[in-house]
Amino acid sequence: MNKFSLIAGxxxxxxxxxxxxxxxxxxxxxxxxxxxxxxxxxxxxxxxQFNGEARFYGDDDSHHSHFGKFENxxxxxxxxxxxxxxxxxxxxxxxxxxxxxxxxxxGHEVHSQQDWIRELYADINIANWYVRAGLAxxxxxxxxxxxxxDIVNGTDYREFVxxxxxxxxxxxxxxxxxxxxxxxxxxxxxxxxxENLIPGLNSSGDPGxxxxxxxxxxxxxxxxxxxxxxxRLGATAQAFNLFAAGFTFNPDPMNPFFGSTPxxxxxxxxxxxxxxxxxxxxxxxxxxxxxxxxxxxxxxxMLNAIAQTEATLNIxxxxxxxxxxxxxxxxxxxxxxxxxxxxxDPNNPFEYMSQASFTTFDTFNGATSEYRRNYPTHExxxxxxxxxxxTDSGLNFSVNYFYHYDHNPSVGIHWEDPVxxxxxxxxxxxxxxFDFSNIIMHPMFGxxxxxxxxxxxxVRLCKNGDTTGCEANPDPIGNPEVYNSSAATxxxxxxxxxxxxxxxxxxxxxxxxxxxxxxxxxxxAGTIPVVVRGEVLYDKDVRVPVVDRSQLxxxxxxxxxxxxxxxxxxxxxxxDITVLTNLLVSTQFIQFINLDFEDSxxxxxxxxxxxxxxxxxxxxxxxxDPAFLHLENGLAKGQEFKNxxxxxxxxxxGGEQQGRVNNILILEDIGGRWNRLDVEWGLxxxxxxxxxWNHYWGESNSLFGQFHNSSNxxxxxxVLLD
Numbered sequence: 001m002n003k004f005s006l007i008a009g010x011x012x013x014x015x016x017x018x019x020x021x022x023x024x025x026x027x028x029x030x031x032x033x034x035x036x037x038x039x040x041x042x043x044x045x046x047x048x049q050f051n052g053e054a055r056f057y058g059d060d061d062s063h064h065s066h067f068g069k070f071e072n073x074x075x076x077x078x079x080x081x082x083x084x085x086x087x088x089x090x091x092x093x094x095x096x097x098x099x100x101x102x103x104x105x106x107g108h109e110v111h112s113q114q115d116w117i118r119e120l121y122a123d124i125n126i127a128n129w130y131v132r133a134g135l136a137x138x139x140x141x142x143x144x145x146x147x148x149x150d151i152v153n154g155t156d157y158r159e160f161v162x163x164x165x166x167x168x169x170x171x172x173x174x175x176x177x178x179x180x181x182x183x184x185x186x187x188x189x190x191x192x193x194x195e196n197l198i199p200g201l202n203s204s205g206d207p208g209x210x211x212x213x214x215x216x217x218x219x220x221x222x223x224x225x226x227x228x229x230x231x232r233l234g235a236t237a238q239a240f241n242l243f244a245a246g247f248t249f250n251p252d253p254m255n256p257f258f259g260s261t262p263x264x265x266x267x268x269x270x271x272x273x274x275x276x277x278x279x280x281x282x283x284x285x286x287x288x289x290x291x292x293x294x295x296x297x298x299x300x301x302m303l304n305a306i307a308q309t310e311a312t313l314n315i316x317x318x319x320x321x322x323x324x325x326x327x328x329x330x331x332x333x334x335x336x337x338x339x340x341x342x343x344x345d346p347n348n349p350f351e352y353m354s355q356a357s358f359t360t361f362d363t364f365n366g367a368t369s370e371y372r373r374n375y376p377t378h379e380x381x382x383x384x385x386x387x388x389x390x391t392d393s394g395l396n397f398s399v400n401y402f403y404h405y406d407h408n409p410s411v412g413i414h415w416e417d418p419v420x421x422x423x424x425x426x427x428x429x430x431x432x433x434f435d436f437s438n439i440i441m442h443p444m445f446g447x448x449x450x451x452x453x454x455x456x457x458x459v460r461l462c463k464n465g466d467t468t469g470c471e472a473n474p475d476p477i478g479n480p481e482v483y484n485s486s487a488a489t490x491x492x493x494x495x496x497x498x499x500x501x502x503x504x505x506x507x508x509x510x511x512x513x514x515x516x517x518x519x520x521x522x523x524x525a526g527t528i529p530v531v532v533r534g535e536v537l538y539d540k541d542v543r544v545p546v547v548d549r550s551q552l553x554x555x556x557x558x559x560x561x562x563x564x565x566x567x568x569x570x571x572x573x574x575x576d577i578t579v580l581t582n583l584l585v586s587t588q589f590i591q592f593i594n595l596d597f598e599d600s601x602x603x604x605x606x607x608x609x610x611x612x613x614x615x616x617x618x619x620x621x622x623x624x625d626p627a628f629l630h631l632e633n634g635l636a637k638g639q640e641f642k643n644x645x646x647x648x649x650x651x652x653x654g655g656e657q658q659g660r661v662n663n664i665l666i667l668e669d670i671g672g673r674w675n676r677l678d679v680e681w682g683l684x685x686x687x688x689x690x691x692x693w694n695h696y697w698g699e700s701n702s703l704f705g706q707f708h709n710s711s712n713x714x715x716x717x718x719v720l721l722d
Contacts, residue, residue, distance in 0.1 A: 025721050035076040035721035040690070040714055042069035042099075048709035050210050052200060052217035052224070056333045059223075064101075064208050068712045069159075071097040075118070076721075085125045088134075091118040101208040105158060105199070111170055112197050113156040113163070119171050132176045137169050138189060140386060140400055141518070141535055143572045144588055144648045145664050148535045149400055149516050152382075154194035154407045160211040160707065162676065162694050170194050184389030190381045193405040195509050201409060203227070203371040210710040214628040214701075215545075219411055219505060220371060222333070224631050226413075226561070227369050229334045229349055230503045234367030236307040236328035236336070238500075240264060240358065241365045241486055243284065243292070246315040246323050263486040265476075269358030270458050271434040271449075274350055275614065277303065278341050281435040281452070282358070288437075296339070303350065304339040308332055335631055344617050347632045354615050356555030357431075357458040362476070362486040364555070366500030368418065373507050376405065384514075397519040400537075405509040408626075410543035410563040415461055417483070418502040424483050426556055427467040428605070429458045429474045454614055457554045457605060461485070461501060503557065513540040531576040539568040544594070545624040547635045550604040553618035561635075566596035566623065583651045590644040597640035598623045633701045643669040658682040672702025690716040 025033045049062045073095035080088050095114050100106035108116050121134025141149030145161060154170040156163075174191035198216060199209040205220035205227075206212060212221075220227050244267045263269075272282045278299050280288035290302040292315055307328040316323035330336050335348045343354035384402030391397075415424040433452035442448045461483035462470035469481045476484035485501045516537035523530055543563035552560025574588040600621045601610045610619035625638035646666045653659040659681040666674050678692040692714040698705040 031078055031080040033076060033078055035074060037719040037721060038071075038073050038075070038716060040069055040071045040716035042067065042692075042712045042714040044068050044210070044709070045693075045695070045711045045713055046709050050208065050212060050709055051214050051706060052205060052212040052221040053208050054223045055207070056331075057223050057335045057338075058332065062709070064210070065099060067099045068210055068710075069097055069714065070099050071095065082122055082124075086122055088120075088122045090120045092116065093118045101206055102204070104202075105206070105209065109197075111154075111172075111194060113158070113168055113170065115171075129177050129179045132174070135171045135173050136176070137166070137171050138174065138176055138191075139165075139169075140398075143535055143574070143590070144586055145646055145666050146572070146588075146590055146644070148537050148570055148572055148590075149518055151402050151404065151407070151514055151537075152189060152191060152384075154196045156197040157211065158197065158199060158209075160710075161674075162692075170197065184387055187386045187388075188383075189385070189402075190383050191404075192378055193376070193382055193509065194407065195375075195405070195409050196407045198409070201411075201507065210712075211707060213626075214630040214633070214706050215624075215626045218630045218635075224335045226349075226503075226557070227371055227505050229336055230367055230369040230557075232307070232328060232330040232334050232336050233349060234364050234500060235326070236330070237361035237364035238366045239306050239325055239327050240284070240361050242325040243315060244269065246325070263359075264362045265359040265486075267358075268434060268436075268449075269361065270429070270431040271357075271456055272436070273355050273357055273433070273456055274303075275343060275354040276433065276435070276452070277358070278343075278354075281437050283436050286437050300341040301339045303341070304337055307337045307350075343615055346617065346634065349631070352549075352552055352618060352631075352635075353555045354618050355457070355553040357456045359458045359460075360555040363459055363461055363483075363501065365485050367485075367503060368500060369503045369505065371505045371507070375508055393521075394523070395519060395521045397517060399517045400515070402514045404512060404514065406512040406542060407509075408542075409507050409509050410545075411505055411507050412563055413503060413505050413558050413561065415483075415558060416502045416504050417463070417498065419499050422463060423465075424461040424463060424501060425465050425467055426459050426558055427462050427470050427474070428554070428556070429460060429471070430455050431458070432456070455606075459554060459556045510541065510543055512542055514538070515540075525577075529578050532574070533576065534571065534573045536571040537569075539570070541565050542568055544638070545626050545629060546598060546621065547624045547629070547637075548604050548621045549617070549635075550610075550613075550619050550621065553615065554605070566594055569593045569595060580651075583649065586646075586648040586650075588644075588646040588648075590646065592642040594623060594638065594640050594642075596623075597638070599637065599640075627703050628701050628706050630701075636701050639670070653679075654681070666704065668698070668702050668704060670702050671699030672696075672704035672706075673698040674704040674707075686720045686722070688718040688720070690714075690718065 043066050047062060049060055053063060076092040078090040082088050093116055096107045108114060119135055121132050121136040124131045138152040139150060140152060141147060153172055156168045156170055172192045172194040174189060176189045178185055178187035200206045200212040200216035200220055205222055205225055207222050217224050219225050222228055241264055244264045267283060276282050277285060280299050284291050285299040285302050288299055290296055295302040295305040308330045309327040310329040310331050312324040312326050314322045314324050337348050337350040343351045346352045382404035386398055386400045388398045433454040433456045434449035435452050436449045438450040439447045440450045460474055463481050463483055473479040474482055476482040484498050486497055514537060518535045520531055520533035544566045546562060546564045548560045570592045572588055572590045574586060576586045578584055598621055603610055603613050603619050604621050610616040613619045623638045625636050629636045644666055648664045650662045653661055661679045663677045675695045681689045683689055695711045696704050696707040700706055
């Protein structure tokens with residue numbers, strides 16, 4: 001039986017139940033009750049993997065069911081009176097989707113489109129004011145397929161933008177008061193903050209969710225998420241740290257590091273980088289030959305073996321005194337590194353951090369990570385107003401202002417002492433680079449590695465927000481202000497290291513000022529009715545991801561990937577016409593302008609042109625695209641001007657117009673495409689059949705194109721309960 005037969009069977013079963021169940025619901029105690037019993041079944045039209053679905057690096061199999069949704073729901077609408085001047089309304093929502101990737105996406109979830117109580121509010125007339133108080137939705141914007149002025153409520157993105165806004169909008173507690181004043185209408189709103197619900201934006205990463213953004217996968221993904229990569233990076237750094245200890249305890253006369261401080265700094269780790277290691281210029285892999293047995297035949301294979309192997313390695317030359325080092329243990333799960341290294345086309349952290357010094361690995365030594373939600377309290381509500389007015393000429397317009405918490409969460413990262421919870425501040429030190437594959441004679445010190453002519457920068461952590469004291473004396477052993485997470489220092493009598501640092505991913509929301517407006521004007525062009533409409537919005541202090549490839553290149557993760565403030569100007573211009581009696585044709589041009597867009601080809605550390613640096617690719621600073629930046633697309637740069645074009649068609653069908661067909665097509669200027677065709681057919685007064693086709697295609701690194709394999713068809717049945 002194919003997919004479409006399965007859908008037909010599901011519809012037939014639901015229809016049989018529906019016909020048996022259709023009935024009038026009696027009023028109870030003066031409460032009017034109505035409802036909708038509904039089934040929606042979806043299957044994917046393409047095979048292939050979703051974003052974030054891979055279970056290990058290189059896994060390209062799909063592990064999900066062909067069914068995208070098998071959702072059954074019962075909505076009950078309750079309406080009653082509260083005296084002479086007030087009424088109340090409630091919406092109960094019993095819903096379950098057996099195909100959700102985990103319990104969060106299957107059934108009840110507070111503050112989502114699957115909350116049991118969707119709405120519960122009172123409408124009160126007080127003098128000349130109409131007041132709504134309770135759990136409700138408030139709609140300010142009406143653009144097709146996209147939200148601009150619709151900023152009062154958050155959005156549930158479990159099905160991306162496929163759902164009708166009235167379903168995906170998350171009701172929130174509010175008080176809204178409006179009144180007619182002179183020629184217009186004024187409305188004031190105070191509401192509880194409500195963030196958008198975004199798949200994967202949690203500690204689990206929601207692997208297998210069909211609408212997981214690449215940008216989210218780069219944070220929490222099992223394979224490509226920094227949250228899960230950092231502990232493996234910490235374990236690999238610890239292995240190198242212990243290799244350094246082995247060097248310093250090896251009394252071989254040819255070993256220049258015997259007796260040095262047993263950490264990476266003690267073996268000149270401040271004088272060479274990851275790229276130097278790959279090029280065979282470090283004491284670990286001199287001339288391209290691994291310095292330890294069983295770790296491959298080249299420097300890239302040695303690095304990969306250390307990172308991936310789940311075992312311990314005896315690095316002691318003395319069989320009577322073994323020294324076992326636990327290796328990285330990544331086992332090919334996260335996208336940490338491979339045995340083919342190319343920092344000029346990076347797609348894993350070691351390639352992005354090609355200029356990180358090995359002493360920076362002392363900082364990463366044993367690092368852990370944690371995903372944390374840190375939201376403001378509800379003491380400060382979102383507040384705003386809307387003024388609406390119509391002129392004698394037929395122009396309708398509004399002015400809107402909302403001071404609110406941005407519905408889109410941002411994720412910042414910082415280092416933390418896992419024992420005390422104290423935030424740690426990165427600071428930088430610099431040293432000359434050396435090539436250990438090129439030994440020269442120094443007139444005073446004899447054989448020494450030749451200078452490379454490059455400056456090597458090390459990232460260290462300070463226990464104080466003011467790093468002045470740490471910068472004056474960056475020695476982690478001699479200065480207690482410098483965080484000392486090098487486990488190898490435990491070999492020094494009387495010196496106890498700090499616990500391995502923790503990288504915290506902190507999700508929160510920030511205050512935003514939103515000022516905008518809308519207009520529409522209707523007229524006839526001959527026999528064709530035309531509506532010209534538009535919406536504009538200025539957002540101040542939105543957080544956007546900024547990627548500093550110079551900082552990331554040296555391993556300064558918290559400065560390399562961070563949210564920063566930016567202002568946006570957004571607008572929609574649309575034209576609606578009705579032709580062929582009742583065919584609505586609606587076109588829109590949509591533009592988002594980042595007024596603080598960054599795109600610099602300067603080294604943010606030295607100020608030099610990136611073209612003059614050792615690796616121009618891992619250099620510069622730019623605003624990234626939060627929807628699809630990813631390790632495997634170069635941490636994609638955003639756009640200063642983001643443009644969309646939409647075409648919406650709608651027409652009633654049937655001799656008695658008992659059905660309707662809608663189609664919306666949205667095109668991105670960078671090549672992403674989405675088309676949704678949906679149809680409704682009233683089989684009886686109480687039974688409605690539905691169908692929907694969502695097709696994503698085009699550039700894979702785009703808002704819509706990234707969901708290529710999430711294309712789907714849906715069928716369903718609704719039974720109206722009166």
